[in-house]
Amino acid sequence: MHPAAHSLYPELDATALNAFAAALETGEPAGLPPARAAEAAAVRAATVFSRGKVTGADGTLLDAALWRHTGPAPRPVVVMPAPWSDLGWPAYAVQASRFAIRGYDVLAYSPRGFAASGGHADCAGPLDVTDGRHALDHLLERTAGPVTRIGVLGVSYGAGIAQLVAAHDARVDAVAALSGWGDLGEVLRENHTRRTAAVHTLLTASPRARLSRPTERALEDVLAGHALGEALAWAEQRSPFTHVKELGRRRVAVFCAQAWHETLFPAGQVLRMFQELTGPKRIDLSIGDHCGPEMTGLPGLPNRIWADALRWFDHHLAGVDNGIDAEGEVLSEVMWTRALEPSPVWPLPTHRVRRLHLTGTGELADAPDPGWAAVVLCGVETPVAVADAVARSGYAELEGLPKRYPAADAMDRTATAVWTAAPAAETTRLRGTPRLRVTYRAANSGSTVVAYLLDLAPDGSARLITHAPFSDLDAPPDSLISADVDLHPIAYDLPPDHRPMLALTTRDPFYADANLPRATLSFTSPEPTPSYVELPLG
Known part of the structure; x- marks a missing residue:
């Protein structure tokens, strides 16, 4: 049973943003x-504001909505596709205005x-890419003077579209993708x-959205666990990572922003794409979850992410020497x-990697400890x-106020296997990607x-540092499985x-569970494939 649908942007004040958009159109600042x-x-x-339709x-x-200047001076232009919400483009009413004020x-x-647009959502597919290119045509046809350079900016769903438009349209010089995705298949x-x-x-966060049948079918197939190959092929076409070489070939300047604990579009798949970019690039990584770090900027409050996105475009589109490139x-x-x-780069510089072995005593230790087993029961909800x-x-x-988790001695050991390390006398700086190697025996396929x-x-008390899921779908019953997992x-x-x-654990409400109810997994650490976790120390 999945939780009820909820907004992806709970802090988004649609009333205030619509009132601001109305004031831009009418000049009446009521409310x-x-x-x-x-x-x-x-x-x-400073500008002429108008609402209309793009074909x-x-x-x-x-x-x-269009913000344009009337003078003949050369200037840069920006296209902004809106997020996955029923609000539509008014989500950008304040921030687009700030870009316009800067020229x-x-x-x-x-x-x-979405919102008052026609058609059915293509989930950043070919129709959405073509729409973005037509939106750019619409803007260029209405710009009074020469256009110098071109950018595309988006939040969430708009970020995915922005990157794909930048990859497919040779006119685009820079892109800003806030809380977007790199590889939709990994999402x-x-x-x-x-x-x-x-x-x-x-499927549910934007109740009034009209999704295309291929989009609905792909998402429903993932939920149901069938035709996954077709769903992943559908996702590959919609992944900026698929087109990363084109972004690099044209040296498109790419700015990304992501949250460490992102639950919709995990940071790892964005950072994997980020590593492959060969042009100018920058990523801001923040505490929080989907769109949280940049959300306060949408209604106009001071916000580091939006400030950096504007600086990125000022430098790469307007030629401002603001130091962001250094x-x-x-x-x-x-x-x-x-x-x-x-x-200077991702991965973050790592001083060393500390390997801690899983042991039969429940400790994370410096030396391997073969010959033990920790058995957990499948299908059991845990805290x-x-x-x-x-x-x-x-x-x-x-x-x-991060989520608090039960301590080791309060966890149900029939459903959770737990190991702890000795406390350190000084602050331990974890920087990068922790890695887990765990060997276990699965009673069932x-x-x-x-x-x-x-x-x-x-x-x-305990707090989450990071996590990751792993599934084996092919091993025969009673197999010994060695899983190598990059945590987020x-x-x-x-x-x-x-x-x-x-x-x-064997079960988390965020993920599908391939275990059979009441089956068991037996974690162990044989000499040929010892179980351990590697911590990247900064």
Whole structure:
């Protein structure tokens, strides 16, 4: 049973954004606070704002808004496809206005199937890419003076479309993708494990959206666990990672922003694409979950992510020497100090890797310990889970209230296998991608393991550092399986006297479960394939 549908953007104030959009159109600031009313008036004084329709692929009409300058001066332009929501382009009303004030001509539009646009959502497929190119045509035809350079910016769904338009349209010079995806296949299935909570959210989070039948079928097939090959082929076409060489060949300047604990589009698949980019690139990694780090910027509050996106376009489109190109490719916010750490490259520089072996005593130790078994029962719900709901737990993290987990001695050992390391006297800086090697015996064919790396405090409370699922779908019954799993990447400071804790379960509501109910998994550590976790130390 999946949770009820909920908004991907719980902090998005649709009423305030629509009121701001109305003020841009009419000049009447009814219902706006004084600062926002003054901003709307300044936009109207500097640009001509208008609403209208863009003719997209197959004649579909897309609801859009245009900010343009009337003078003949050369200027850059930006196209903004809207997120996966019923609000549509007004989500960008404030931020597009700020780009316009800085001299950009801007067109924001609602993708097909959403808000007041026609058609059916293609989930960033060929129709959406063509729509984005037509939106750019529409903007260029209405720009008064010469166009210097071109950018595409999007949040969430709009970020995926933005990257794909940039890959397919040689006119695009720069892209900003906030909380987007790199590999849609990994969004649907990770380590052979179907990501059912994320897929269910895509199907239900925008109740008034009109999804195309191929989009519905692909998502429903992932939920049902059949025709996965067809669903993954559908996803491959919609993945910026598939087209990363084209972005690199043309040296498109790519800016990404992602949350460490992203539950919809995990950071790992975006960072995998980021590593393959060969042109100018930058990624901001923050505490939180889907769209949380940049959400306060949409209604106009100060926001680091939006400020960096604007600086990125100022440098790569407007030619402003603002120093962003010299700040390194990565800026990461550290859990839980919130310190900002620049790095010249991803992966983050690692001082060394510490290997901790799983032992029969429940310790994470420096030496291997063969010959033990820890048996867990499948099909049992445990209090250890990725998050309470897709996207929402990240807002608590932004407020300094991360989810608390039970301590090792409070976990049900019939359903959870647990190991803890000795506490360190100093802060342990975890930077990069932890890796797990675990060997287990599955009584039945088909098995799923979810691994959680936790921070165990002296008072017995625990917090999630990172996690990852793994499934084996092909091994015959009573097989010994060795799983090599990259956990989700992190920048985490483990305080003095805190201990890393590894928990392995067979069931998490975020993922499909390939185990048979009441079957067992027996974790072990044979000499040929010892079980261990590797921690990247910064």
